[in-house]
Amino acid sequence: MGTIRKFTRRGFLGTALTGPMFAQGQPKRIAIIATVYKYLSHAQHIGDRFLIGYPFGGEWHKPNVRVASLYVDQKPPDDLSENRAREFGFRVYPTIAEALCCGGSKLAVDAVLIIAEHGEYPRNDLGQILYPRYEFFEQVAKVLEAERGAVPVYNDKHLSYSFEKAKAMRDTARRLKSPMLAGSSLPVTWRLPELELPHGCEIEDALMVGTGESDAMDYHALEAMQCMLERRRGGERGVKSVQLLDGNAVWKAGEQGRWSKEMLTAALSRSDNLQGLTVVDGRTQELVASGELPKLVPNPAAYFIEYRDGVKATLLMLTGAVGDFNFAAKLKEVPHIQSTQFFLSPVPNVTYSACLVNKIDQMVQTGVAPYPVERTLLVSGMLESCLTSRSRGNARLDTPHLAVVYQAPKESQYSRS
Amino acid sequence: MAAERPKLAAITTVYRKHSHTQHIVDRFLEGYGWNGAHHHPPMDLVALYVDQVGRDDLSRDRASRFPQMKIYPTIAEALGCGTGKLAVDGVVIVGEHGNYPKTEKGQVQYPRYRFFEEMLAVFRASGRSVPVFNDKHLSWNWDWAHKMYSSARELGFAFMAGSSLPVTWRIPSIEFPTGSRVREAMCVCYGGVDSYDFHGLETIQCMVERRHGGEAGVKWLQAYRGDTFWDASTEGVWPQDLMNAALCRSHTITPARAGFNDVFPTLKDMRRLVKNPVAYRYEHADGVKCTMLLMNGLVRDFNFAAYIDGVRKPFSTQMYLPMPDGRTTLANFFSPLVNNIEKMFLTGKPTYPVERTLLTTGLTAAGVDSLHAGQVRLETPHLVFQYQPSAESTFWRT
Numbered sequence: 061m062g063t064i065r066k067f068t069r070r071g072f073l074g075t076a077l078t079g080p081m082f083a084q085g086q087p088k089r090i091a092i093i094a095t096v097y098k099y100l101s102h103a104q105h106i107g108d109r110f111l112i113g114y115p116f117g118g119e120w121h122k123p124n125v126r127v128a129s130l131y132v133d134q135k136p137p138d139d140l141s142e143n144r145a146r147e148f149g150f151r152v153y154p155t156i157a158e159a160l161c162c163g164g165s166k167l168a169v170d171a172v173l174i175i176a177e178h179g180e181y182p183r184n185d186l187g188q189i190l191y192p193r194y195e196f197f198e199q200v201a202k203v204l205e206a207e208r209g210a211v212p213v214y215n216d217k218h219l220s221y222s223f224e225k226a227k228a229m230r231d232t233a234r235r236l237k238s239p240m241l242a243g244s245s246l247p248v249t250w251r252l253p254e255l256e257l258p259h260g261c262e263i264e265d266a267l268m269v270g271t272g273e274s275d276a277m278d279y280h281a282l283e284a285m286q287c288m289l290e291r292r293r294g295g296e297r298g299v300k301s302v303q304l305l306d307g308n309a310v311w312k313a314g315e316q317g318r319w320s321k322e323m324l325t326a327a328l329s330r331s332d333n334l335q336g337l338t339v340v341d342g343r344t345q346e347l348v349a350s351g352e353l354p355k356l357v358p359n360p361a362a363y364f365i366e367y368r369d370g371v372k373a374t375l376l377m378l379t380g381a382v383g384d385f386n387f388a389a390k391l392k393e394v395p396h397i398q399s400t401q402f403f404l405s406p407v408p409n410v411t412y413s414a415c416l417v418n419k420i421d422q423m424v425q426t427g428v429a430p431y432p433v434e435r436t437l438l439v440s441g442m443l444e445s446c447l448t449s450r451s452r453g454n455a456r457l458d459t460p461h462l463a464v465v466y467q468a469p470k471e472s473q474y475s476r477s
Numbered sequence: 478m479a480a481e482r483p484k485l486a487a488i489t490t491v492y493r494k495h496s497h498t499q500h501i502v503d504r505f506l507e508g509y510g511w512n513g514a515h516h517h518p519p520m521d522l523v524a525l526y527v528d529q530v531g532r533d534d535l536s537r538d539r540a541s542r543f544p545q546m547k548i549y550p551t552i553a554e555a556l557g558c559g560t561g562k563l564a565v566d567g568v569v570i571v572g573e574h575g576n577y578p579k580t581e582k583g584q585v586q587y588p589r590y591r592f593f594e595e596m597l598a599v600f601r602a603s604g605r606s607v608p609v610f611n612d613k614h615l616s617w618n619w620d621w622a623h624k625m626y627s628s629a630r631e632l633g634f635a636f637m638a639g640s641s642l643p644v645t646w647r648i649p650s651i652e653f654p655t656g657s658r659v660r661e662a663m664c665v666c667y668g669g670v671d672s673y674d675f676h677g678l679e680t681i682q683c684m685v686e687r688r689h690g691g692e693a694g695v696k697w698l699q700a701y702r703g704d705t706f707w708d709a710s711t712e713g714v715w716p717q718d719l720m721n722a723a724l725c726r727s728h729t730i731t732p733a734r735a736g737f738n739d740v741f742p743t744l745k746d747m748r749r750l751v752k753n754p755v756a757y758r759y760e761h762a763d764g765v766k767c768t769m770l771l772m773n774g775l776v777r778d779f780n781f782a783a784y785i786d787g788v789r790k791p792f793s794t795q796m797y798l799p800m801p802d803g804r805t806t807l808a809n810f811f812s813p814l815v816n817n818i819e820k821m822f823l824t825g826k827p828t829y830p831v832e833r834t835l836l837t838t839g840l841t842a843a844g845v846d847s848l849h850a851g852q853v854r855l856e857t858p859h860l861v862f863q864y865q866p867s868a869e870s871t872f873w874r875t
Contacts, residue, residue: 105738112740115725118782118793120741140736252797253875254650329510331807332799338806341535342494344507346515383806388513399513403648405728406804408738476649 088170088424089128091159093196095179096134097141102177102216103132104140105413106420110173111148114414117477123421126150128169131159133192134179156199167207171424172200175216177276184221186447188275193218194225201232212427214420215242215436218279223441223461230437241420241429242436246280246385246402247287248419248474249412252330255387255400256291256472262392263292266373267323269331269386274361274377275443281375282363282446283439284385284402289373290435290468297368298463299442303456304449310360310376319362319374321348326388326397333383347381356381363446364456368463415475431473434466483566483822486524486555488592490575492536495801497573497612498527499535500811501818505569506543509812512875518819522546524565526555528588529575552595563603567822568596571612580617582849584671584842589613590621597628608635608825610818614675614838617845619859622838626831637818637827638834641810642676642779643683644817644872646797648726652870653684653792654785661716662783663768665723667776670755671845677769678757678837678844680779680796685765686833686866694861698759698840699854700847706754710744715758715768716784717744722791723782731775742775750774757844762861769844777802813873828871832864 090110094103107130113122130152132141141152153159162168176191183189193215200213213233219226219242233240257263266289270281290296305313314321325348328334334345336356347353354360356378363375388399405411423429441462449457485505489498502525508517525548527536540548549555558564572589579585589611600606609629615622615638629636662685666677686692701709710717724730724741732738733746742750755771777800782793799805817828839860847855 099736100738104736108737108739112737114739115727115741118722118725118790120721120725143736250648252646252648253873325515326513329513329515331510332805332809334806340494341538342499342801342808343503344509344807346508349515397513408732409728409730410738411728414739 085124087124087126089126089168090171090173090424091129091131091169092127092173092175093131093156093159093200094133095176095181095191096136096139097130097132097144098136098138098178099140100408101179103175105410106173106175106216106417107144109414109417111144114417115411116414116418121418125421125424129153129159129162131156156196157203160200160203167203167209167211169211171212171214173214173216173420174200177217186444186451188221188444188447190221194220194222194229197229197232201236204236204238210237212239212241212423212429214423215240217244218242218440218443219433219436220440221275221444223444226437226440230433233433239423239427239429240433241423241431242433243283243439244280245412245416246284247431248415250403250415250475252401252403254476255398256474257288257389257391257398259291259468259470260293261291263289263371263389264392265320265323265390266371267319267327267388268373268375269324269327269382270375270377271379271382271384272377275447278361278363278375278377278446279439279443281377281385282442283436284387285373285375286435286439286442288387288389289367289371290466292371294369295465295467296434296438297465298438299365299459300368301366301456301458302442302445302449303364303454304446305362305364305454306450307359309454310362311354313362318364319376323388323390323397324348324376326399327386328382330386330399330401331382331384332401335381335383353378353381365442419473431469432466434464435468438462438464483520484564485520485522485567485569485822486526486565487522487569487571488526488552488555488596489528489571490573490577490587491529491531491534492527492539493531493533493574494535495808498571500808501569501571501612501815502539504811504815506539506546509815510809511812511816518815520567520819520822524549524555524558526552552592553599556596556599563599563605563607566607568607568609569612569818570596570609573613582845584617584845586617590616590618590625593625593628597632600632600634606632606634608821609637610821611636611638611834613640614638614841615834616838617671617842619839619842622835623859626835629831635821635825635827636831637821637829638831639837640676640679641798641814642679642796643829643833644813645810646873647794648797649794650874651794652872653687653783655687656689657687658786659685659688659765660784660786661719661766662781663715663719663723663770664779664781665720665727665770665772665776666779667773668771670771670848671841674755674757674769674771674844675837675841676779677771678840679833680781681767681769682833682837683829684781684783685761685767686864688765690763691863691865692832692836693762693863695836695840695857696760696762696861697854697856698757698843698847700844700852701756701758702848702852703753705852706756707748709756715756719782719784719791720770722793723780724776726780726782726793726795727776727778728795729777747772747775755848757840757847759840759843759857817871829867830864832862836860836862
């Protein structure tokens with residue numbers, strides 16, 4: 061506590077800096093279970109916001125939270141965990157169980173954050189990095205089970221590289237009655253423009269454009285797409301089949317109308333980060349019509365998602381042509397294609413993660429997840445199945461296991477304040 | 478009013494990568510992302526004048542790829558498309574970038590006034606005039622700027638000016654409540670004097686002009702820099718809380734501590750990070766006080782905050798510029814600017830009043846003057862004039 065006060069004196073004075081937004085009373089005690097706590101790792105930029113606050117709604121918000129303990133799986137030379145523990149008056153424990161009990165024998169925290177992104181972990185045959193999210197969660201669950209405790213758990217990014225493990229995590233949380241929130245910043249960051257699909261809309265076509273490596277960035281793109289599609293009529297009913305195409309087959313599929321060039325043009329019209337001739341001389345570009353697109357993308361990938369209610373959506377990973385994440389949807393009886401950019405603000409502030417931390421904060425304070433963990437469960441499974449399709453010669457795969465059913469909250473969850 | 482597809486001339490200083498000319502003229506030629514499509518303006522840019530053609534020139538490349546656009550050696554020829562009299566339906570003046578001498582006060586003498594005067598000569602000789610857009614402020618010289626404004630009034634053509642700040646995305650996407658009573662307004666931004674200071678002033682002005690009674694003009698201005706800036710900041714010459722509120726909208730705060738990626742700076746941190754801060758503090762004729770802070774080293778974006786009567790929290794937002802300095806590749810904040818220019822050429826009516834730019838032009842010059850005169854307070858009776866804002870919001874929301 062003393063060190064928190066010390067930090068407060070250091071700079072957090074003035075009326076722009078606020079107290080708790082959700083609840084008064086004793087600060088909630090949280091344990092952070094992380095793979096690695098180094099500069100710009102997810103654990104650092106998410107964890108730090110609970111230590112020093114974050115910009116939200118035009119104020120520097122200090123959450124009514126006390127980081128009580130930390131577990132880190134790996135301590136590289138640039139580890140910051142011990143440094144943070146010293147400054148902010150908590151301990152780094154050698155095991156997850158000890159972190160949850162703060163060194164005692166009983167559960168001693170009000171919420172748990174699992175942040176298992178970054179660090180050195182092997183990849184499997186599908187190219188997925190084997191971050192130990194499931195393994196961390198199992199150890200958390202073991203303590204909760206023994207203590208008959210039900211505390212909110214946040215899991216950063218997808219639940220697990222394996223749908224089976226991801227589903228076990230969701231099922232365990234449900235059995236333990238622990239509120240669970242998961243996923244990344246994309247669904248909750250600002251949108252340019254402020255587009256929300258109407259709850260209950262009928263979607264005729266949807267297309268997402270992403271950039272970056274698998275299985276880090278394709279996850280973000282699929283999740284951004286899913287947070288839009290889940291609002292369609294009937295709610296989410298799950299995914300019937302997936303197929304991932306690579307290389308020239310992606311362009312061929314476009315020629316055959318399997319994905320719409322008009323939709324891609326709409327999505328790219330939102331981009332502030334086109335490559336190619338824009339980089340050469342600054343010009344704006346109509347990449348689809350000009351025929352420049354294939355020249356810029358040596359390894360395109362198309363992730364085709366067919367939902368159980370018949371709706372189809374496509375993610376195009378166009379690394380080399382574009383540097384941001386953009387979405388387009390065609391709604392029934394709405395003449396114009398709807399489109400937006402999921403805004404990822406610059407490094408190092410990455411203020412979009414403050415939007416996510418506010419959602420975590422909300423769950424920690426209220427005990428209610430602001431949006432269903434099933435979104436993340438489904439996206440975890442979609443990604444695994446798409447990568448499986450790639451490993452099986454780009455075959456179309458039936459995905460009966462992805463019959464994940466949930467309702468999206470009516471209220472928009474992305475940042476507009 | 479205008480022809481079915483208006484014909485335009487662009488009068489520019491230099492056409493190189495990431496110059497304002499490239500951003501603006503390219504959007505007329507190549508089109509740009511707008512409302513979820515690649516929009517081609519329903520008009521033709523047929524004539525181009527470029528004052529300086531360097532080795533990095535793009536105008537020749539653009540003229541060869543867009544043969545409908547011809548390059549002319551003089552402004553008169555461009556406006557006449559070689560016919561000897563005015564032959565276009567609209568003029569875009571982009572007098573930013575290029576090598577021009579500086580005044581003793583450090584102002585770059587961009588030839589916007591000269592361009593404008595040469596254009597007026599053609600208008601006068603042809604016995605008619607057409608709508609004109611002037612990029613950024615009217616002129617570095619207040620008298621010339623005012624002459625540009627009064628000539629436009631005298632000849633009666635639609636005249637619009639200014640930068641992208643008033644029309645770009647806002648994060649969050651909010652408009653200043655029309656008719657509200659405002660006490661203090663501020664912009665925390667970055668850049669240089671006689672350059673980005675204008676953008677900071679436009680950021681403030683496009684908001685506060687919507688206040689109760691509309692714009693009343695500015696009575697005085699005082700600039701601060703260096704140690705004087707920090708003294709004034711500490712003494713509360715401008716409200717620290719409002720500065721904090723604006724900073725909470727930034728996405729680019731330099732972390733004041735190693736190992737932290739997003740940490741709120743103390744005044745002491747700011748003093749360490751910002752080597753040469755500049756403030757323009759000024760008071761409107763109706764008593765509203767405004768402060769524009771250039772804080773290089775602390776932020777790289779434009780953040781607005783104001784105290785509005787009856788609202789507990791400061792009203793705040795960021796005027797978001799996707800800046801191709803490594804953060805993006807496309808300066809798409811020029812898209813809403815070009816879109817507003819298009820609207821003027823199609824309707825013959827400016828979408829927002831040029832008096833805004835006249836005022837911010839005068840404020841920019843007053844800031845430079847105050848700095849040059851030793852950071853003294855300057856009375857600005859010439860800036861006490863009134864105007865009403867456009868009823869509709871003109872910033873980018875779609």
